Amino acid sequence: MIPTHELTGMILAGGEGRRMGGRDKGLEPFAGLPLVGHVVKRLEGQVGELLINANRNADAYRFFADRVIADLVMDGAEGGFKGPLMGIYSGLRAAKTPWLLVAPCDSPALPDDLVARMIKGIGHHDIAVAFDGERLHPVVALLRTSLADDLAATLAEGERKIDRWYARHDWCRVDMSDCTDAFANLNTEEEKLRLETTLFNSSAKEAR
Numbered sequence: 001m002i003p004t005h006e007l008t009g010m011i012l013a014g015g016e017g018r019r020m021g022g023r024d025k026g027l028e029p030f031a032g033l034p035l036v037g038h039v040v041k042r043l044e045g046q047v048g049e050l051l052i053n054a055n056r057n058a059d060a061y062r063f064f065a066d067r068v069i070a071d072l073v074m075d076g077a078e079g080g081f082k083g084p085l086m087g088i089y090s091g092l093r094a095a096k097t098p099w100l101l102v103a104p105c106d107s108p109a110l111p112d113d114l115v116a117r118m119i120k121g122i123g124h125h126d127i128a129v130a131f132d133g134e135r136l137h138p139v140v141a142l143l144r145t146s147l148a149d150d151l152a153a154t155l156a157e158g159e160r161k162i163d164r165w166y167a168r169h170d171w172c173r174v175d176m177s178d179c180t181d182a183f184a185n186l187n188t189e190e191e192k193l194r195l196e197t198t199l200f201n202s203s204a205k206e207a208r
């Protein structure tokens with residue numbers, strides 16, 4: 001089992017948010033909190049250091065994390081916004097622990113016991129990826145930070161697909177088919193409104 005002090009948490013919030021009009025999705029107000037705040041609640045206290053990976057508004061994100069990191073520049077040729085695999089790489093390099101747990105900023109309903117499930121599910125593998133019963137969620141993953149050099153080489157080859165990089169390694173799925181709804185993510189204003197209503201309704205039901 002991976003102890004908390006050997007695990008860094010990182011919330012990916014480095015995207016362009018094009019489908020949200022170019023807004024910084026992690027800072028979008030959602031059910032009373034900036035979106036990223038909901039994901040912070042799922043991870044805090046269950047990881048050692050908590051990082052947020054963001055390519056803008058670092059000052060705003062700093063409030064929510066121990067450290068804010070931007071995407072690394074590869075060979076002086078690339079800046080941010082090159083996709084989430086670049087964010088994962090930046091996290092693998094920034095983490096001071098043997099393990100990194102990654103979660104996206106735009107999934108506010110992730111399970112409260114996400115960290116425990118991922119730790120239990122990884123067994124002796126090097127990468128664990130959440131599986132909702134139908135699809136994999138490559139940005140919900142637990143990884144060995146010693147994979148950073150390999151990922152650097154893979155990025156240098158031009159690879160940007162997360163699942164293709166995982167497939168080169170000893171990886172496993174972590175079954176979360178009992179909580180498919182937890183992986184709802186929001187990309188557009190419409191999805192944001194719909195999910196906000198769903199979440200508010202469900203908490204109202206729970207309160208009764």
Ligand SMILES: Nc1nc2c(ncn2[C@@H]2O[C@H](COP(=O)(O)OP(=O)(O)OP(=O)(O)O)[C@@H](O)[C@H]2O)c(=O)[nH]1
Nearest residue numbers: 012013014015016017018019081082083087104105
């Ligand atoms: N670090 C980093 N994270 C990214 C990048 N692109 C996407 N992400 C993150 O990956 C997760 C999924 O992102 P998407 O919804 O596919 O992309 P997005 O840029 O947020 O939104 P769109 O531009 O509408 O596709 C989110 O947590 C994003 O913040 C990137 O270039 N760098």
